[in-house]
Amino acid sequence: MKIIENFDLTLFNSYKITAFCKRAFFPECIEDFKEIFSKYNFGDNKIIIGGGYNLILSKDYYENDFILIGESFASLTIDDLSEGIIVGEAGVSTLKLSNFALDNGLSGLETFYDIPSSLGGAVVMNAGASGEEIKDILVKVEYLDRADMKIKVISKEDIGFKYRNSFFQSNTDKVVLKVWLQLEKGIPSKILEKMESIRASRWAKQPRDFPNAGSVFKRPNGFYVGPMIDDLKLKGLTIGGAQISEKHGGFIINIGNASGDDVLAIISIVQKKVKDKFGVDLEVEQRII
Ligand SMILES: Cc1cc2nc3c(=O)[nH]c(=O)nc-3n(C[C@H](O)[C@H](O)[C@H](O)COP(=O)(O)OP(=O)(O)OC[C@H]3O[C@@H](n4cnc5c(N)ncnc54)[C@H](O)[C@@H]3O)c2cc1C
Numbered sequence: 363m364k365i366i367e368n369f370d371l372t373l374f375n376s377y378k379i380t381a382f383c384k385r386a387f388f389p390e391c392i393e394d395f396k397e398i399f400s401k402y403n404f405g406d407n408k409i410i411i412g413g414g415y416n417l418i419l420s421k422d423y424y425e426n427d428f429i430l431i432g433e434s435f436a437s438l439t440i441d442d443l444s445e446g447i448i449v450g451e452a453g454v455s456t457l458k459l460s461n462f463a464l465d466n467g468l469s470g471l472e473t474f475y476d477i478p479s480s481l482g483g484a485v486v487m488n489a490g491a492s493g494e495e496i497k498d499i500l501v502k503v504e505y506l507d508r509a510d511m512k513i514k515v516i517s518k519e520d521i522g523f524k525y526r527n528s529f530f531q532s533n534t535d536k537v538v539l540k541v542w543l544q545l546e547k548g549i550p551s552k553i554l555e556k557m558e559s560i561r562a563s564r565w566a567k568q569p570r571d572f573p574n575a576g577s578v579f580k581r582p583n584g585f586y587v588g589p590m591i592d593d594l595k596l597k598g599l600t601i602g603g604a605q606i607s608e609k610h611g612g613f614i615i616n617i618g619n620a621s622g623d624d625v626l627a628i629i630s631i632v633q634k635k636v637k638d639k640f641g642v643d644l645e646v647e648q649r650i651i
Pocket residue numbers: 376409410411412413414415416417431452476477478479480481482483484485486487488489490491526530536537538539568574575576577649
């Protein structure tokens with residue numbers, strides 16, 4: 363397993379905020395995870411990053427150890443083709459996952475083609491779009507329970523999935539290791555068509571030309587975030603290197619050397635103004651570290 367001291371996290375968070383951590387671990391197998399939490403367990407100070415597509419790094423330097431679950435832990439196989447079940451390690455990207463499903467004539471991951479994520483992160487966040495969520499195709503999850511250092515399996519029904527939320531967000535001592543998904547047989551040309559059309563419509567609306575971490579806020583009941591921000595004329599609001607996207611008011615973009623504080627300052631302004639005008643409490647979807 364690769365371990366790097368004083369590691370630069372800039373390329374490991376999609377806002378491209380520059381921050382360093384004391385030490386970064388790149389686990390390659392389950393034994394590596396066990397080692398990280400036993401041999402290297404000085405204080406309970408480990409932070410997990412999957413794809414880093416939903417994070418706000420609020421500090422310039424972290425005394426913490428970071429565990430980067432990505433390409434080094436990303437095997438992907440078919441568990442049962444007749445049942446459409448595939449199994450992936452937590453670090454596999456949704457891009458690789460959806461292409462793998464396409465190559466095997468399996469449908470169900472088309473929406474995830476354009477939701478940048480690791481498989482583990484998608485489960486933790488219950489990622490989704492257009493009425494589809496990862497929970498809809500999930501069978502079970504294998505995880506490391508740091509409470510007793512045992513490997514356990516939890517089925518979908520027990521994961522307490524809610525809108526952009528799961529059991530793993532309130533149980534941060536559990537590390538998602540492997541995920542089983544159930545897909546359906548499909549026609550490859552139709553699967554590809556759906557993947558491409560979802561991607562095209564999302565790229566037309568989202569500011570993909572600047573670093574960002576997707577929607578900043580969860581959608582509140584009965585309201586849409588973008589239109590409220592439009593109404594408040596907050597698009598283009600800039601603090602330091604962070605800016606509310608002119609293209610989509612629900613996104614904050616890094617227009618140059620944004621810090622976590624810049625992003626958080628914009629968030630507080632938006633929350634206050636939205637509360638004052640609409641009486642709505644906006645909840646941040648992105649994970650503030
Ligand atoms: C351009 C863009 C568009 C987006 N569109 C959408 C969208 O349409 N729908 C949507 O739902 N999201 C969207 N997002 C947000 C992001 O894609 C999802 O939240 C994604 O699931 C985050 O996964 P990740 O692997 O990057 O997780 P990270 O950002 O790395 O981590 C998220 C949280 O999960 C924890 N975590 C990660 N991996 C593990 C693990 N293996 N075990 C335990 N904890 C773990 C982290 O500690 C952190 O708390 C978008 C982001 C971008 C940049």
